Amino acid sequence: MGFIVSFVEQPVVALFISLALGYLIGKIRIGSIQVGGVCGTLFVALAIGQLGVKISPDLKNVAFALFIFALGFTAGPQFFNNIRGGWRYGILSxxxxxxxxxxxxxxxxxxxxxxxTASGLFAGSATESAVLGTASEAIARLALPAGEIERLQGNMATAYSVTYLFGLVAIVVTVTQIGPLLLGVDIREASAALARDLGAEDEAGKENGVPEIVSRSFRAGPIAGSTVGAFENSVNGVVTIDQVGRGGGFTKATAETLLEPDDIVLVLGRRRSVIAVSERLGTEVPMPAGDNVPLVEREVVLVRREVSGRRIRDLRRLASAEQRRGVFISRIRRLGQNIPALPGSVLEQGDILTLYGSEDAILRAAPELGHLLPASAATDFVMLGLGIVVGLLLGELSLQIGALNLTLGTGGGALVSGLCFGWLHMHRPAQGAIPPAAAGFMKDFGLATFIAAVGLSVGPEAFTLLKQYGLILPVLSILVSALPALASLYIGRYLLKIEAPILLGAIAGQHCSTPAISALVSLAGNSTPVIGYTVTYAISNVLLPLMGPLVVGMVGLIG
Known part of the structure; x- marks a missing residue:
């Protein structure tokens, strides 16, 4: 037994046990509630910390800088765009x-x-773990003895561990149960109606695994005598004739290709559109083996401001007939979340669009949208190192206003630096790459390691906080979590006139709550709530961590 205790007391062992058991606990689901790996890590670290394990503060600082820079880097493109043009949803943040x-x-x-305690209540109720880093640094700058600072940081971790769970439950219940009840809507019906307004097809096809974009071959039949371009214009460009078969062979179709009665035309488009135009064509025929058109997918980051804010269906009016032929947007990724790629979906600068079509069509269309993303999955450590150093330098700047000494600190500086470097990378994707998978690992591992270090540093005296406040902290966390959501519910519905599914998604986003949006999407039956979530998530993920030093300063003024 003694050997096991001494083994666990080793800092490296304690850290990785906290991560492993914490994420195991985080997988436990009760209904739609799941505490997640970060909170689970803190629970385990608090328990192991009672053995007297000490983690180097340097490790904690490195982990948090890594996390907060990656957070800013991935949010940068959407953050600046939403601040500039997404005010209708972003005001909720x-x-x-x-x-x-x-x-x-x-x-x-x-x-x-x-x-x-105040900082932990703020972080836990808002379910924004990054606040712990910025607030902890602000507390460390106070003119207090080292022992007192350690006690306050312990109180912060304990208050966070208590209030996070109640804050999480409160926001999930508010978004999925109380919100729809107060709005008087059936969220599944409202989401289905919104998806239809955006141009969604019959959901039954998707449930059966039918692809969204298809290619089918027909006899030219009734459209013989017209050109390919004339036919495509007559159906508003919703489908493309990609190839024409004649005399036993297939050739690439152009807008000027004149069709003959026995020609076989390969039609490419969204499933519903292809079915609709098939009535104007001859009989459907099987495509000869080996003659199928090679279709590929390539990702492009949307940069052009002329396209930002436009609906997908509007792009065909902006592009020339040749540019829009044979290429479709099959997926849209925004802040790591997939939003519906429907004709009525609005595109935003920084979106990652998956283009589907022939290779030459994609290469022709991509420059009109932005930049093709390189296939390399390597991380540019020059960008990473330089970005964090710039952030640390920014964190050293301070502004004295009366009794308040306002400074970004390490966390705030790295966050601002990440935002700027992420925005620059959007415009120059060939340089400074931090692939989404690498950025995701940096965020997850950096935050979890930081949280584990915080929990392991908490001594037994911090638990006197629970005896001191009793049920006050859980009740406060519920109020601090639910009341802002309810305020946004009425402001969004009656002042901003936001559709119910998007509004509820935006409220989950203003709270930076991934469990809340996951539960809401499951309830809605489609991903339309994510449209609002990504806007407020991008803004709140920046604003809330920056509030850490402000909370500490506010407590000093009030106290």
Whole structure:
């Protein structure tokens, strides 16, 4: 037994046990509630920390800098675009921040919360773990003895561990149950109606695994005598004749190709469109083996401002007849989330579009949208190292306003640097690449390691906090989590006139709650709520961590 305890007390062992058991606990699901690996890691680290394990502060700082820079890097393109043009949804993120700060100020005044407890309540109730890093650094800068700073940071971790679970439950229930009830809508029916408005096809086809974009071959029949371009224009360009078979062989079709009665035309388009135009063609025929058109998928990052804010269906009016032929947008990824790639879906600068079609059609269309992403999955460590160093330099800047010493700190500086470097990479994807998988690992591992280090540093004295406040912290966390969501519910519905599925998704995003949007999408039956989620998530993921030092300063003024 003694050997096991001494083994666990080794910092490296304690760290990875915290990660392993924490993420195992995080997989436990009760209904639609799942605490997640980060919170689970903190629970385990708090327990192991009672053995007296100590983790180097340098490891904690490195892990947090890695996490917060990657967070900014991935959010950069959408953040600047949403600040500039996504105000209709993005205003809800500011409602979240202002409401939470007001509620927190009231709690500090009523219950005399200290710096650490208030910061932990803020981070846990808003389910934004990154606040722990910026607030912890702000607490470390206070003119207090080292022992007192350690105690306050322990209170922060303990308060966060208690309030996170209640804050998570509160936002999930508010978004999936209370919100639809107050709005008087059936979220599944409303989401299906919204998807139809955006141009969604019959869901039955998708359930049976039928692909969205298909190719089928027909006899030219009734359209013989017209050119390929004339036929495509007559159906508003919703399908493309990619190849024409004549005399036993197939050739690439152009807009000027004149069709003959016995020609076989290979029609490419969305399933519903192909079915609709088939009535104007001859009989369907099987495609001869070996003559199928080679179709590929390539990803392009949307950069052109002329396209940002446009619906997918509008792109055909902007592009020339040749540019739009034979290429379709099959997927849209925004902040790592897939949003519906429907004709009525609005595109935003920084979106990753998956283009589907022939290789030459994609190469022809891609420059009109942005930049093709390189196939390489290697991380540019020059970009990574330089970006974090720039962030650390920014974190050293400070501004004195009365008794407040405002500074970005390591976390805020690395976040701002990540935002700028991410925005630059969007315009120059060939340089400074941090692939999505690598950025995701940096965020997950960096945050989990930081949280584990925080939990392991908490001593037994921090648990006196639970005896001191009892049920006050859980009740406060529910209020601080739910009330901003309810405020946004009424502002979004009656002032901003946002559709119910998108509004509820935006509320989950303003809370940076992945479990909430996952539960909402499951309830909705499609991904339309993600449209609102990505906007507010991008903004709140930046605003909330920056509030850490402000919370510490506010507690100092009130207390």
């Amino acid at each position: 500011f409602v979240e921040v202002v409401t939470v700060l007001l509620l927190l100020a009231a709690a500090v005044a009523l219950f005399r919360l200290d710096y650490g």
